[in-house]
Amino acid sequence: xxxxxxxxxxxxxFQAAGxxxxxxxxxxxxxxxxxxxxxxxxxxxxxxxxKAASIIVNTEKLQxxxxxxxxxxxxxxxxxxxxxxxxxxxxxxDFAADLIHIPTQDVLNASTGVIGVALPxxxxxxxIANAVDKLSDDGxxxxxLAIMTTDTVPKTSAYEFELAGKTVRVGGMCKxxxxxxxxxxxxxxxxxxxAAISGxxxxxxxxxxxxxxxxxxxxxxxxxxxDSLIMLANGASDCPEIVDGSDDFEKxxxxxxxxxxxxxxxxxxxxxxxxKYVEVNVVNAASYADAKSAAMTIANSPLVKTAIFGEDPNxxxxxxxxxxxEAKVIxxxxxxxxxDVKIVENGEPLAIAPDAARKPMLEKNLQITVDLGxxxxxxxxxxxxxxxxxxxxxxEYHT
Amino acid sequence: xxxxxxxxxxxxxFQAAGxxxxxxxxxxxxxxxxxxxxxxxxxxxxxxxxKAASIIVNTEKLQxxxxxxxxxxxxxxxxxxxxxxxxxxxxxxDFAADLIHIPTQDVLNASTGVIGVALPxxxxxxxIANAVDKLSDDGxxxxxLAIMTTDTVPKTSAYEFELAGKTVRVGGMCKxxxxxxxxxxxxxxxxxxxAAISGxxxxxxxxxxxxxxxxxxxxxxxxxxxDSLIMLANGASDCPEIVDGSDDFEKxxxxxxxxxxxxxxxxxxxxxxxxKYVEVNVVNAASYADAKSAAMTIANSPLVKTAIFGEDPNxxxxxxxxxxxEAKVIxxxxxxxxxDVKIVENGEPLAIAPDAARKPMLEKNLQITVDLGxxxxxxxxxxxxxxxxxxxxxxEYHT
Numbered sequence: 184x185x186x187x188x189x190x191x192x193x194x195x196x197f198q199a200a201g202x203x204x205x206x207x208x209x210x211x212x213x214x215x216x217x218x219x220x221x222x223x224x225x226x227x228x229x230x231x232x233x234k235a236a237s238i239i240v241n242t243e244k245l246q247x248x249x250x251x252x253x254x255x256x257x258x259x260x261x262x263x264x265x266x267x268x269x270x271x272x273x274x275x276x277d278f279a280a281d282l283i284h285i286p287t288q289d290v291l292n293a294s295t296g297v298i299g300v301a302l303p304x305x306x307x308x309x310x311i312a313n314a315v316d317k318l319s320d321d322g323x324x325x326x327x328l329a330i331m332t333t334d335t336v337p338k339t340s341a342y343e344f345e346l347a348g349k350t351v352r353v354g355g356m357c358k359x360x361x362x363x364x365x366x367x368x369x370x371x372x373x374x375x376x377x378a379a380i381s382g383x384x385x386x387x388x389x390x391x392x393x394x395x396x397x398x399x400x401x402x403x404x405x406x407x408x409x410d411s412l413i414m415l416a417n418g419a420s421d422c423p424e425i426v427d428g429s430d431d432f433e434k435x436x437x438x439x440x441x442x443x444x445x446x447x448x449x450x451x452x453x454x455x456x457x458x459k460y461v462e463v464n465v466v467n468a469a470s471y472a473d474a475k476s477a478a479m480t481i482a483n484s485p486l487v488k489t490a491i492f493g494e495d496p497n498x499x500x501x502x503x504x505x506x507x508x509e510a511k512v513i514x515x516x517x518x519x520x521x522x523d524v525k526i527v528e529n530g531e532p533l534a535i536a537p538d539a540a541r542k543p544m545l546e547k548n549l550q551i552t553v554d555l556g557x558x559x560x561x562x563x564x565x566x567x568x569x570x571x572x573x574x575x576x577x578x579e580y581h582t
Numbered sequence: 583x584x585x586x587x588x589x590x591x592x593x594x595x596f597q598a599a600g601x602x603x604x605x606x607x608x609x610x611x612x613x614x615x616x617x618x619x620x621x622x623x624x625x626x627x628x629x630x631x632x633k634a635a636s637i638i639v640n641t642e643k644l645q646x647x648x649x650x651x652x653x654x655x656x657x658x659x660x661x662x663x664x665x666x667x668x669x670x671x672x673x674x675x676d677f678a679a680d681l682i683h684i685p686t687q688d689v690l691n692a693s694t695g696v697i698g699v700a701l702p703x704x705x706x707x708x709x710i711a712n713a714v715d716k717l718s719d720d721g722x723x724x725x726x727l728a729i730m731t732t733d734t735v736p737k738t739s740a741y742e743f744e745l746a747g748k749t750v751r752v753g754g755m756c757k758x759x760x761x762x763x764x765x766x767x768x769x770x771x772x773x774x775x776x777a778a779i780s781g782x783x784x785x786x787x788x789x790x791x792x793x794x795x796x797x798x799x800x801x802x803x804x805x806x807x808x809d810s811l812i813m814l815a816n817g818a819s820d821c822p823e824i825v826d827g828s829d830d831f832e833k834x835x836x837x838x839x840x841x842x843x844x845x846x847x848x849x850x851x852x853x854x855x856x857x858k859y860v861e862v863n864v865v866n867a868a869s870y871a872d873a874k875s876a877a878m879t880i881a882n883s884p885l886v887k888t889a890i891f892g893e894d895p896n897x898x899x900x901x902x903x904x905x906x907x908e909a910k911v912i913x914x915x916x917x918x919x920x921x922d923v924k925i926v927e928n929g930e931p932l933a934i935a936p937d938a939a940r941k942p943m944l945e946k947n948l949q950i951t952v953d954l955g956x957x958x959x960x961x962x963x964x965x966x967x968x969x970x971x972x973x974x975x976x977x978e979y980h981t
Binding site: 230231232233234262263264265297298299408485486489490492493495498499502503505506507512513514527530531532569570571573574575577578 | 629630631632633661662663664696697698807884885888889891892894897898901902904905906911912913926929930931968969970972973974976977
């Protein structure tokens with residue numbers, strides 16, 4: 184498996200564009216992803232009871248297991264917009280379908296930005312027309328820029344690997360300064376591949392990989408109305424169709440997993456106001472659910488996150504968060520490391536020079552490892568610290 | 583029921599003291615509560631797997647349903663201190679018992695402050711001796727000052743009411759800048775009463791009232807290793823013993839509830855870095871559990887809390903938090919108010935002038951009400967906003 188460039192246009196047969204249509208104050212704000220041929224398609228969406236219009240529309244369309252294009256706008260989430268929002272979401276798909284001469288059933292859409300405000304449809308329609316004109320085989324980068332909100336960097340990842348003598352590619356892009364944007368938490372991710380695979384199996388690959396990547400990511404614990412992960416597979420690599428239970432599926436699944444992991448880690452690294460990237464590893468837990476609960480509780484703790492911002496090896500806050508999680512925790516069996524430095528062994532602090540304990544905290548990337556000592560399961564949560572700028576970004580933004 | 587002064591010495595037969603023994607950098611840091619006669623006693627403690635030594639010791643002792651004195655120190659939590667911590671906790675009780683000539687079984691203790699550091703026992707023993715000398719009938723205020731950590735104000739509440747022709751008093755004190763202190767989340771609360779009631783029934787009164795008061799309080803969602811609520815009843819009012827199912831129990835239960843509520847609200851108001859006091863009411867939920875889940879999810883959301891700090895009527899963040907809670911939420915049935923201003927009706931934003939929507943946000947006290955429209959249950963969460971000072975207090979404190 185080789186890392187390559189190109190994001191959503193790394194895979195053959197995909198085109199993309201990213202243009203400005205004037206929804207945001209500045210910068211590109213409309214992206215289009217398009218496959219020259221029909222695709223299998225699958226999606227995973229937010230479980231929030233308040234779902235954006237696009238989530239409702241996409242969920243309906245994806246029951247067919249296929250799609251060929253996705254229109255994405257930033258600057259307006261089209262959420263809490265009632266019937267008008269649903270009509271607008273459908274209209275976006277219809278309008279793009281007409282212009283690119285495919286059935287509207289094959290066009291999906293996604294939105295991110297302010298909520299409770301109707302989409303500026305005139306601007307968006309003009310934008311779609313412009314984006315169709317600009318579609319290109321190397322439009323992946325432009326598209327990744329057009330979906331950003333408070334993100335400070337575009338986020339793409341792509342890999343290629345051999346399958347039955349053919350080169351198969353999987354690539355994607357995502358946005359999300361963690362789970363959040365100034366007005367509404369949103370993580371959007373789009374992945375394309377030139378593998379040949381059914382919609383059903385594609386869905387399985389997505390679901391199996393989202394748990395240890397995007398679902399293990401947190402900036403502030405807030406889950407959005409708009410969170411979406413959509414994947415298209417067009418078969419343009421000419422590889423044989425990937426079937427369930429095969430070695431090919433394993434290879435493919437691994438590549439999808441790596442793209443998801445890269446993009447989730449990029450989101451944590453770009454968390455709002457983040458000064459540190461943090462991986463919380465919980466090992467030797469009684470079950471995966473236990474390990475995940477402990478890792479996410481630690482990663483979501485404001486006390487832990489502010490201590491990391493302050494570069495303080497405050498292990499008590501980490502153990503305290505583990506202790507209130509749903510995991511089985513036996514204090515006398517619990518050990519803790521900052522980086523490679525063992526701080527707590529079997530529930531009691533080791534005698535360590537303050538400078539030695541603090542050293543890992545000074546790095547830009549921090550690994551926290553909690554060994555629960557009661558089993559053999561492990562999980563990692565991806566997060567960042569909690570700084571003045573998080574408060575600034577989220578308090579000073581006015582609706 | 584009349585509000586009175588006096589905190590833990592409002593009820594007859596109780597004495598208290600608050601003195602400095604030198605654990606903290608400055609200020610009083612050791613309190614003693616004492617009853618002239620034997621008391622029924624009950625306690626409610628943290629469910630964190632990492633429990634402070636005092637929690638383990640108190641839980642053992644309270645199996646008898648009685649106690650007569652409590653030693654409380656601030657500045658050191660005596661948590662994650664292993665066997666040494668347990669020995670120190672027991673030693674505190676033994677030492678105080680000797681000086682006040684009661685069985686050590688009748689002495690409890692509680693601690694709050696830094697963790698993972700052994701208690702300075704010499705200072706504490708000298709402090710206990712000093713506190714025993716200073717015990718007085720109006721020592722409630724001094725005691726309430728000695729248990730503070732990052733609290734900016736002492737917190738007491740007391741009421742008196744008639745029971746069978748006798749005047750009964752219930753009073754208490756607590757500490758906790760929300761659920762947290764610089765190094766370790768801690769809420770400590772002590773309530774005394776001169777009612778006559780069994781330990782078992784006292785426990786019932788505590789448990790029935792803690793759910794809608796302290797367990798509905800959050801500053802940052804972190805739960806401590808040391809959280810404790812201890813209540814003593816000495817019967818000095820000469821009222822007849824309160825029995826289960828009686829009107830007297832109802833009256834008593836209500837007074838205990840009011841003291842718990844006052845103290846929990848005082849903690850939210852004094853949350854670390856708080857500039858606003860916030861009550862999140864969820865009404866017309868399908869069940870109390872649903873209402874509580876939605877209210878606490880909203881109250882814990884960093885996005886909601888930073889919006890309140892920014893005085894921004896960002897209703898989308900509130901609905902989004904409700905939507906990811908465990909409550910049954912049907913968008914088209916959900917309405918939202920800031921103060922008395924209805925912002926969202928049946929899932930759609932109303933056309934309101936920005937100034938009108940923002941007006942309630944400018945007040946020092948904010949009521950947020952979410953009407954789920956799917957049942958008749960309600961719950962209130964008590965919290966505060968999330969400011970730069972929260973980050974400052976928790977990032978700049980170094981272990």
